[in-house]
Amino acid sequence: MESQEKIKIRVCQGTTCFVMGASRLEGLETQIPPQWRQKVEISAQPCLGMCQxxxxxxxxFVRIGDEIIGSATVDSVLEKLSGIFK
Ligand code: FES
Incomplete structure (x- = not known):
């Protein structure tokens, strides 16, 4: 049986990230292209510790798999995913 592990996307919802623009990531889920939706799992997470x-x-900050990206936007997350799913 073949099971493909989903790429975990964790959107920081800590206070700093929220204040610094977590709202820029709103709608991320709906902007992920349909061909990728089954391959990712998006959830909110408390402070990832990166603001410190x-x-x-x-x-x-957003964690994508093992990597954390800063100054995250919907576009930068999609760009990262395009590198993963290329
Ligand atoms: S609040 Fe997001 S990393 Fe700390």
């Missing part, structure tokens, strides 16, 4: 490590100016 990388600095709050780089918020909002």
């Amino acid at each position: 490590k990388a600095g709050f100016m780089k918020a909002p």
Whole structure:
């Protein structure tokens, strides 16, 4: 049986990321192209700890698989995914 593990997308909902523009990520789920939707799992997560490590100016943060991207937007998340699903 073949099961493909989904790419986990964790959108930080911590205070810093929220204040710094987590709203820029609103609608992410609906903007993911249909061919990728079955391959990802999106959820909200409390502070990823990156606002302390990388600095709050780089918020909002999103974890995609094992990688965390800063200054995340819907576009930057989609770009990352296009690299993964190419
Ligand atoms: S609030 Fe998002 S990483 Fe801390």
